[in-house]
Amino acid sequence: MAESKARQVTLRSIADQLGLHVSTVSRVLNGRADDGARAASGDTATRIRRLAQELGYQPDPHGSGLRTGRSKLVGVLVPRLSDLVLAMIYEGIDEAAGELGLTTITANSRDDDKTRRVRTKMLLARRVEGLIFGDASLDSGFLDELAADGGKFVLVNRRAGEHPSVTADDLLGGRLAAEHLLGLGHTDVAVIAGEPYASTGADRTAGFVGLYRDRGLPAPRVVHSPFDTAGGRLAAERLLADPNRPTAIFAVNDFAAIGAMGAARDHGLTVGTDISIMGYNDTPLAAELPVPLTSVSVPMRDMGRRALQMLTRLLFGGEVRSERLPPVLAARASTARIRPAAL
Amino acid sequence: MAESKARQVTLRSIADQLGLHVSTVSRVLNGRADDGARAASGDTATRIRRLAQELGYQPDPHGSGLRTGRSKLVGVLVPRLSDLVLAMIYEGIDEAAGELGLTTITANSRDDDKTRRVRTKMLLARRVEGLIFGDASLDSGFLDELAADGGKFVLVNRRAGEHPSVTADDLLGGRLAAEHLLGLGHTDVAVIAGEPYASTGADRTAGFVGLYRDRGLPAPRVVHSPFDTAGGRLAAERLLADPNRPTAIFAVNDFAAIGAMGAARDHGLTVGTDISIMGYNDTPLAAELPVPLTSVSVPMRDMGRRALQMLTRLLFGGEVRSERLPPVLAARASTARIRPAAL
DNA sequence: TTCCCTAACCCAAACGTTTGGGCCAAACGT
DNA sequence: ACGTTTGGCCCAAACGTTTGGGTTAGGGAA
Numbered sequence: 211m212a213e214s215k216a217r218q219v220t221l222r223s224i225a226d227q228l229g230l231h232v233s234t235v236s237r238v239l240n241g242r243a244d245d246g247a248r249a250a251s252g253d254t255a256t257r258i259r260r261l262a263q264e265l266g267y268q269p270d271p272h273g274s275g276l277r278t279g280r281s282k283l284v285g286v287l288v289p290r291l292s293d294l295v296l297a298m299i300y301e302g303i304d305e306a307a308g309e310l311g312l313t314t315i316t317a318n319s320r321d322d323d324k325t326r327r328v329r330t331k332m333l334l335a336r337r338v339e340g341l342i343f344g345d346a347s348l349d350s351g352f353l354d355e356l357a358a359d360g361g362k363f364v365l366v367n368r369r370a371g372e373h374p375s376v377t378a379d380d381l382l383g384g385r386l387a388a389e390h391l392l393g394l395g396h397t398d399v400a401v402i403a404g405e406p407y408a409s410t411g412a413d414r415t416a417g418f419v420g421l422y423r424d425r426g427l428p429a430p431r432v433v434h435s436p437f438d439t440a441g442g443r444l445a446a447e448r449l450l451a452d453p454n455r456p457t458a459i460f461a462v463n464d465f466a467a468i469g470a471m472g473a474a475r476d477h478g479l480t481v482g483t484d485i486s487i488m489g490y491n492d493t494p495l496a497a498e499l500p501v502p503l504t505s506v507s508v509p510m511r512d513m514g515r516r517a518l519q520m521l522t523r524l525l526f527g528g529e530v531r532s533e534r535l536p537p538v539l540a541a542r543a544s545t546a547r548i549r550p551a552a553l
Numbered sequence: 554m555a556e557s558k559a560r561q562v563t564l565r566s567i568a569d570q571l572g573l574h575v576s577t578v579s580r581v582l583n584g585r586a587d588d589g590a591r592a593a594s595g596d597t598a599t600r601i602r603r604l605a606q607e608l609g610y611q612p613d614p615h616g617s618g619l620r621t622g623r624s625k626l627v628g629v630l631v632p633r634l635s636d637l638v639l640a641m642i643y644e645g646i647d648e649a650a651g652e653l654g655l656t657t658i659t660a661n662s663r664d665d666d667k668t669r670r671v672r673t674k675m676l677l678a679r680r681v682e683g684l685i686f687g688d689a690s691l692d693s694g695f696l697d698e699l700a701a702d703g704g705k706f707v708l709v710n711r712r713a714g715e716h717p718s719v720t721a722d723d724l725l726g727g728r729l730a731a732e733h734l735l736g737l738g739h740t741d742v743a744v745i746a747g748e749p750y751a752s753t754g755a756d757r758t759a760g761f762v763g764l765y766r767d768r769g770l771p772a773p774r775v776v777h778s779p780f781d782t783a784g785g786r787l788a789a790e791r792l793l794a795d796p797n798r799p800t801a802i803f804a805v806n807d808f809a810a811i812g813a814m815g816a817a818r819d820h821g822l823t824v825g826t827d828i829s830i831m832g833y834n835d836t837p838l839a840a841e842l843p844v845p846l847t848s849v850s851v852p853m854r855d856m857g858r859r860a861l862q863m864l865t866r867l868l869f870g871g872e873v874r875s876e877r878l879p880p881v882l883a884a885r886a887s888t889a890r891i892r893p894a895a896l
Numbered sequence: 897t898t899c900c901c902t903a904a905c906c907c908a909a910a911c912g913t914t915t916g917g918g919c920c921a922a923a924c925g926t
Numbered sequence: 927a928c929g930t931t932t933g934g935c936c937c938a939a940a941c942g943t944t945t946g947g948g949t950t951a952g953g954g955a956a
Binding site: 268269272273275281290291292297298300301308313315316317331332334335336337438439442443465468469471472474475481494495498499500501502 | 611612613614615616618619624633634635637640641643644647651657658660661674675677678679680781782783785786811812814815817818824837838841842843844845
């Protein structure tokens with residue numbers, strides 16, 4: 211494209227200009243070091259390299275892909291890229307892919323099974339070498355089918371079944387959240403748990419609820435919702451409508467937490483004093499909010515990086531073991547010691 | 554990949570199984586309608602189609618790309634995908650691309666000229682047919698160079714030079730913001746203007762400042778900052794440190810506005826009563842914040858869609874004219890009529 | 897009956913790479 | 927002096943498609 215008139219610069223054009231054979235040029239430019247060394251004299255090799263450089267030669271992926279059967283493409287399926295969490299994970303994936311000479315193609319599944327299948331088929335039609343799913347659903351057989359068909363993939367962020375995955379330890383994260391709120395004296399708490407099909411929300415909720423149960427306290431109320439701000443607001447409104455509302459709310463997602471903060475304010479409550487609210491993921495936004503949001507920090511970009519690396523291990527024959535990264539609590543002003551007056 | 558053992562299903566394998574020639578199969582499956590009709594009898598055609606369907610044939614893009622010289626790929630360069638605005642624009646681009654049988658590849662430039670060049674080169678090496686830049690910079694010659702080299706591209710969100718672009722009418726948006734604040738009685742205002750190299754911030758600021766000047770009012774203070782929350786907070790802190798601080802702040806970006814809200818709160822000010830703050834883009838978050846944020850709504854997804862469509866027009870020989878989409882004000886609680894007491 | 901037409905195919909080349917196998921001449925070993 | 931190695935290169939096939947141009951057989955017109 212950058213040379214629409216000047217025709218493509220190809221191995222052949224370089225070879226012709228130098229009076230060499232195309233295979234010689236190929237070996238020098240792309241063969242493994244030893245192969246290239248035997249293919250041409252040092253002098254010829256530098257002449258080739260210099261001309262290639264000068265002409266801005268870039269191997270045509272169609273040609274090499276056709277010959278080698280390798281596309282150097284990996285597909286990434288996410289619920290939606292406009293979800294900041296997934297966007298950051300994707301950035302990690304793409305970063306690591308670039309370092310390995312791979313290119314990523316991404317698509318949104320909108321957490322819809324039909325779309326998921328269609329988009330995956332499109333990625334496979336593009337001959338991706340492997341896939342990374344950021345939208346794994348606990349209740350869909352899709353991944354099992356794909357694995358049975360010999361599809362190579364890893365999961366990121368959400369786990370499902372026994373498929374290899376890179377996730378944060380959401381169970382632990384949920385416990386951290388519970389410990390934090392308990393430490394502040396909150397015994398009457400509620401969870402905005404996200405979508406039931408996502409392991410992230412489910413595990414965080416399970417960890418949270420588990421700790422309260424372990425301490426012999428009444429089980430927190432659990433209400434499901436979408437992972438976004440509007441969903442969080444609605445869920446919180448339901449909770450706050452209750453005459454004896456909880457003194458603290460744990461939302462499994464920062465955006466849901468922000469929605470909950472809005473709902474709290476609508477109820478005339480000041481977040482951090484009248485009610486404690488915490489989120490999850492420690493989005494860059496969390497620390498900068500008017501009332502800084504307590505959250506649980508997970509290494510999103512790193513999760514992406516590791517997922518890509520795990521996928522390449524998988525592709526090059528290795529067996530892989532799922533990884534579970536540790537989360538860490540980020541306490542801020544949105545959660546505070548319970549005030550009896552608040553009741 | 555889905556058939557790692559069963560070997561690829563190719564035109565040849567289909568042809569062999571039916572005792573036909575590969576070219577016949579190709580014409581039926583992929584030729585234009587008339588070509589396909591002349592290539593085989595209706596009966597043969599259905600046999601071919603049925604088998605292809607049954608085997609799940611998907612044309613190999615390496616093969617067809619090599620032959621036709623078309624990759625059906627378009628490259629999308631953005632500052633960062635973890636910027637919600639760009640993510641939504643990209644979703645629009647990708648959506649429209651899918652409808653046209655195109656696939657998008659995206660990369661982050663981090664608004665850094667070196668990275669921009671490197672990533673663009675990578676996209677070109679992948680043989681994208683055209684590019685969409687969401688990271689145009691007012692002060693870089695890069696796009697001019699690329700255009701001179703015959704590169705096919707359009708800009709989205711930000712404009713630059715005379716290159717074809719799909720943007721919102723940011724000048725108008727800035728005026729809308731100014732009218733809104735003026736209508737509420739704010740004559741002492743400030744702008745958090747974003748990065749100077751981005752046309753978005755520059756135009757919004759120019760429109761805003763222009764209206765105040767047109768009305769013969771003192772020129773608003775203008776302070777630059779990154780487009781994110783932390784940047785907005787810092788900029789606002791500078792503004793609020795001034796003993797006679799502005800009664801309203803216009804941030805050219807919702808995230809910067811959120812940061813500004815945080816800074817205001819730190820200064821003991823209640824947003825919407827003690828001080829008015831407004832943002833830009835009308836991010837989904839804006840309406841759901843504890844104090845709902847007044848913003849200027851721009852059709853981000855549609856901008857993406859149109860950019861992709863404009864690019865295809867450009868690729869298929871047409872001339873194109875830049876488009877400027879109208880923004881609309883979304884007034885909310887974060888801006889209110891000035892109270893003399895606030896001074 | 898002869899000629900032409902058309903429907904329904906097949907043939908072959910080309911796109912740019914990669915890669916296993918030549919081939920030749922010069923250098924080396926004995 | 928003669929065989930062997932080896933450095934330095936060339937050959938050719940193959941990957942899966944597309945596409946301009948055959949080729950054949952059967953049917954219709956004259």
